[in-house]
Amino acid sequence: MFRLSNNLVGILNFVTFLLSIPIVWAGVWLNHHGASECEKFLTKPVIILGVFLMVVSLAGLIGACCRVSLLLWVYLLAMFLLIVILFCFTIFAFVVTNKGVGEVVSGKGYKEYRLGDYSNWLQKRVNSTKNWNKIKSCLQDSKVCKSLIDDGSNTTADEFYLEHLSAIQSGCCKPSNDCNFTYVSPTNWTPTGNTPYNNSDCNQWSSDPTTLCFNCQSCKAGLLDNIKHDWKKVAIVNIIFLVFLIIVYSIGCCAFRNNREDNAWKGHP
Template sequence: MAKLSNIVITTLNILTTILSLLAIAIFIYLHFFINGSPTHCQQMVEWPILIIGLILLTISLLGMIGSWCQIPFLLWIYVVSVVVIMIGWVIFTGFVFMVTNKGAGKAVSGVGFQEYRVGDFNHWLQRNVVNTKNWVQIRSCLVDSKVCASLDRVYTNQGLEFFKKNLSPIQSSCCKPPTSCGFTPKNATYWEVPKTGPTSSDSDCNAWSNDKDKLCYDCKSCKAGVLASLREEWRHFLIFNITIFIILFVIYMVGCCAIRNSYNRSSNKYP
């Protein structure tokens, strides 16, 4: 059993080493081989990938060398690192559950999508995610991803099909004006303002633009749609978090067995 624990630890760390090298390779490709200067969106993705890759590589090498060479000191550092990650993972999971526990969309009569308001979401999300400083970068990502441009290629029947579809929170909030404005759709992203003006005093009605790079990206409803999308993704991410915690706990237990095995071998050398 003791020998098996060392084999398992070594195998797991070989796999995580490969994953960490892959993450570092992805960073190098994004940072040095993508044409043009990196956008805000790319920078938000590539640096976390590099940091995670370096941390994973360091811990994997500690576990692999410690278990293969039977070095208790390195195994202790490895196990303590896993415990720290487990504690941080639990805190992060609890925090995610707390800040995403509030927020829901409002169904609009006669259409297949929902609309959202910033005030319906957790105050921490409002202050730290869609504040003025962060919104510039998020807005840049929305434009770069062309999340609204794809709707034009799908819904071209003067917007009539548009009302029947289940749009994502971002599509229903950033790619069209609020339904209360009373605008007439010509296609998915081109809306005609009534001659008498918007039917609502909502500031989002004036923020709307038929310019493909503006649309409703500066609307409060768009910020709410981003929060709704983030909430959905984080809620699904909780299942992934629980799975990762179980894997970390198994690695911790096997690491403890490997440490005990290394001490036993050291004792047998000097009876």
């Protein structure tokens, strides 16, 4: 009689195989129809993930249902490596996102962000000119400041100061509070004089919608704050996924033991 663990492994991997098909298709579609380099940037990771899931699920499906111990062993090895990688990434994500918090500004609804408040590892990633040029291009393509530009003509200074801006909007779409620029509109600020600024971001600011503060340290800090919160959410999801993977891995080990016992039994007259 076919054993329960083999059935469970077979069903789980059949579902995974079906899920891998749209993932691969999405990667191929992005590669041919991506409107920008930012969209195409996701192509390779998505395709690799889809192909990996497809191959591993096929190995598990055939290994469990057809009693092929070698394929089931390959499946278990891949699962073990995936568990180790996810565990390491989860710990790493908590460590590198442990530092950094927005600075509350008196009388303002938004916070301001300083690059030096975040982990050195994250700072090095965004301080790389090559990396930041790609990231900046993606931020500009995403039109993260568009809502401020569209609504800016009717927004008074008092109304703007009470706005709850996102970390990226606060860092990239307006000058730092240290600059003391005169407000014209949310993305249009006038320098008050030629006084040397304590904050180097003040010299980077431009009211040109394509420039704004995308070259500022505050923009990098705003991005890191966004990454910090996203990575923490991903890390929590990873913990749940790890528990699921460990359960599946345990069931797979039972199926592998069943295969070996059945093969040993068949080897006897």
